[in-house]
Amino acid sequence: MAERDGARPRVTLKQVSELAGVSQSTVSRILNRRHSAVPIAAATRERVLRVIEELDYRPHPLARGLRGGGTALLGLIVREVADPFFAAAIEAIADESRRHGYSLVLGHARSSAREALVLAEVLETRHCDGAILLGDLRDEPRLWAELEGSELAVVAVCQGGRAPGIPTVDCDNRVGTVMALQHLHGLGHRRIAFLDAGWLGDVEERRLAYHAFMAERGLPVLEGYHQRLPGNHPDAGLSAFRALLELSSPPSAVFCATDQVALGVLAAAARAGLRVPADVSVVGFDDIPMARFAVPGLTTVRQPLRRMARLAVERLLGLIRSGAAPRSGPARRERLRPSLVVRGSTAAPGGGAGGAASRG
Amino acid sequence: MAERDGARPRVTLKQVSELAGVSQSTVSRILNRRHSAVPIAAATRERVLRVIEELDYRPHPLARGLRGGGTALLGLIVREVADPFFAAAIEAIADESRRHGYSLVLGHARSSAREALVLAEVLETRHCDGAILLGDLRDEPRLWAELEGSELAVVAVCQGGRAPGIPTVDCDNRVGTVMALQHLHGLGHRRIAFLDAGWLGDVEERRLAYHAFMAERGLPVLEGYHQRLPGNHPDAGLSAFRALLELSSPPSAVFCATDQVALGVLAAAARAGLRVPADVSVVGFDDIPMARFAVPGLTTVRQPLRRMARLAVERLLGLIRSGAAPRSGPARRERLRPSLVVRGSTAAPGGGAGGAASRG
DNA sequence: TTGAAAGCGGTACCAA
DNA sequence: TTGGTACCGCTTTCAA
Numbered sequence: 001m002a003e004r005d006g007a008r009p010r011v012t013l014k015q016v017s018e019l020a021g022v023s024q025s026t027v028s029r030i031l032n033r034r035h036s037a038v039p040i041a042a043a044t045r046e047r048v049l050r051v052i053e054e055l056d057y058r059p060h061p062l063a064r065g066l067r068g069g070g071t072a073l074l075g076l077i078v079r080e081v082a083d084p085f086f087a088a089a090i091e092a093i094a095d096e097s098r099r100h101g102y103s104l105v106l107g108h109a110r111s112s113a114r115e116a117l118v119l120a121e122v123l124e125t126r127h128c129d130g131a132i133l134l135g136d137l138r139d140e141p142r143l144w145a146e147l148e149g150s151e152l153a154v155v156a157v158c159q160g161g162r163a164p165g166i167p168t169v170d171c172d173n174r175v176g177t178v179m180a181l182q183h184l185h186g187l188g189h190r191r192i193a194f195l196d197a198g199w200l201g202d203v204e205e206r207r208l209a210y211h212a213f214m215a216e217r218g219l220p221v222l223e224g225y226h227q228r229l230p231g232n233h234p235d236a237g238l239s240a241f242r243a244l245l246e247l248s249s250p251p252s253a254v255f256c257a258t259d260q261v262a263l264g265v266l267a268a269a270a271r272a273g274l275r276v277p278a279d280v281s282v283v284g285f286d287d288i289p290m291a292r293f294a295v296p297g298l299t300t301v302r303q304p305l306r307r308m309a310r311l312a313v314e315r316l317l318g319l320i321r322s323g324a325a326p327r328s329g330p331a332r333r334e335r336l337r338p339s340l341v342v343r344g345s346t347a348a349p350g351g352g353a354g355g356a357a358s359r360g
Numbered sequence: 361m362a363e364r365d366g367a368r369p370r371v372t373l374k375q376v377s378e379l380a381g382v383s384q385s386t387v388s389r390i391l392n393r394r395h396s397a398v399p400i401a402a403a404t405r406e407r408v409l410r411v412i413e414e415l416d417y418r419p420h421p422l423a424r425g426l427r428g429g430g431t432a433l434l435g436l437i438v439r440e441v442a443d444p445f446f447a448a449a450i451e452a453i454a455d456e457s458r459r460h461g462y463s464l465v466l467g468h469a470r471s472s473a474r475e476a477l478v479l480a481e482v483l484e485t486r487h488c489d490g491a492i493l494l495g496d497l498r499d500e501p502r503l504w505a506e507l508e509g510s511e512l513a514v515v516a517v518c519q520g521g522r523a524p525g526i527p528t529v530d531c532d533n534r535v536g537t538v539m540a541l542q543h544l545h546g547l548g549h550r551r552i553a554f555l556d557a558g559w560l561g562d563v564e565e566r567r568l569a570y571h572a573f574m575a576e577r578g579l580p581v582l583e584g585y586h587q588r589l590p591g592n593h594p595d596a597g598l599s600a601f602r603a604l605l606e607l608s609s610p611p612s613a614v615f616c617a618t619d620q621v622a623l624g625v626l627a628a629a630a631r632a633g634l635r636v637p638a639d640v641s642v643v644g645f646d647d648i649p650m651a652r653f654a655v656p657g658l659t660t661v662r663q664p665l666r667r668m669a670r671l672a673v674e675r676l677l678g679l680i681r682s683g684a685a686p687r688s689g690p691a692r693r694e695r696l697r698p699s700l701v702v703r704g705s706t707a708a709p710g711g712g713a714g715g716a717a718s719r720g
Numbered sequence: 721t722t723g724a725a726a727g728c729g730g731t732a733c734c735a736a
Numbered sequence: 737t738t739g740g741t742a743c744c745g746c747t748t749t750c751a752a
Binding site for chain 4: 012014025027059062065
Binding site: 370372373374384385388389391392419420422423424425426427428429 | 728729730731732
């Protein structure tokens, strides 16, 4: 009755060694067989392994980490955990990490000086063996400062802008945008509007690509055709589409920087009594799970998420294994090719009563 | 050139103490002032704090945890990270945890013996000070076995079924279901179908509540009115709704166990040329972010997620502070009251050409 | 082929 | 009020 009731006090390496009648070093060696420039007697190993089994012994990760063995923990810093695209990315990264024996520590990066600090603490220490930056975090100066000074292994995913000295994995937003616009253009659309999704991340590249495409083809970007949204949310897409309808010459197609925005546009169109795609075509970007189930199904550009996750994790583990991150000079940037997914939200213009312009 | 280039070798407690001319104990005490049954000279504290500042010293969490100080890490075990409802829950829990200085370690629990093991390792060790189980994990025997044997502080959220000896926070699914059905009933619906969403979690309580409600009011649950779905996904809702349309007497309203399923129903209705709510009313459950932007807006039952998260984290921290979890007997179960959110997907029956029955 | 022992960075108990 | 010091559980030389 002396000890806390039901407290199974944890099996230690020492106990294993004693019960097996060997030294701790021996047990440790058997556990980490990779370091075996040292041979071990088969009989000894046998015996030790049996004891380990019997006692259901598990190495203490903290102790291990403290001594320099790594923590099997990867930090994942995300701005918006609940965003459908990022949620899917988190899932993919978590799966991929686990395939390699790592768990994720979630750093939710909602802007705020104090929070960024906490986050940095999680990172900077040896708590995590490495970290993945998911999404655009350029507006987190403390984070970058912290990263700069540390030798932590870091990889960025969907970072949008370049991260100094940090290997990056993202999809080729320019190519994706061109795919979307070519699709619309091919259907006969000329009046194509663009809704961005705030200033963050990949959105910027898509915006640039839109303007480049329109200029190249000599398509007009009328006043108001490029709507600036306050953030990446259906709400924003909804309002922006309304603004589009107020224009003297509304577009016949809308290219949205993200699916989230596009879903808002679909909602707005429905509420305005417009039919998609008869009255107006809509294209998104990302191919979030919901895109398939929108009404109508959303034509969009798919990011190869699993492959991106795999690549990011592999790069990160590579960095970890190879010692530290030589955070200097331009780092490798991996750009995966997206693909166009055509669903029901796009069609040739004029299928309805003359496009969105016919409204009112 | 002896050491790795750019490796800032980490400031330790010892260095601080030496530079400040005090002992390690003193520094440690100043850092953890809560344990101060011990007074400390103001001058000393001053000096030490300055050195800490100067050296930008941060305690090593691993070392701290090893000695028993806790890791400031909470394990979060989730089945489906990318599910919109759970993603929102993760966000809420992450925010709440951070308000208390804790980070989350993500355990992605997709069923698989080996994975559950890895997960258990993360938990069982002192890696995490406690853990939150999010969603139904009853089919993870290894997890429960592990939990049983450990003294880890654990709280379950949206667990659906009871978890033996584990404090639980969820919403009152029965009340929520009744709200939804009363709403439909009040609008005049009598032929109300139910789509479950697999067998997991809260769904079961909603199913029971549906049958109870229908029986009480003497409403018929015709053959096929309760569709069993393979899982919680729009896809499943889509197929199930099609099956509903095949019935000789299709329902005038559909109550879905989750919004995910309801979104699938909305898509299916649109593809079948049915108008919602004129031809058929649809109600969901959860109020995921997308529900507002569905076409039409989805009437649904909202779970008070922030409050649930707050409660869960507080309970967990309480357990952690109070020592261990006395994993025995029935534990407290907190059921929060949901609320009905009426949007455009519900209306009195017969508004269209006679309900879904009129199809074909 | 194996063992002894010195840490890793802190915390906390016991003296002074 | 402070300092000394024995650990926490494991890895890793260095010897034997």
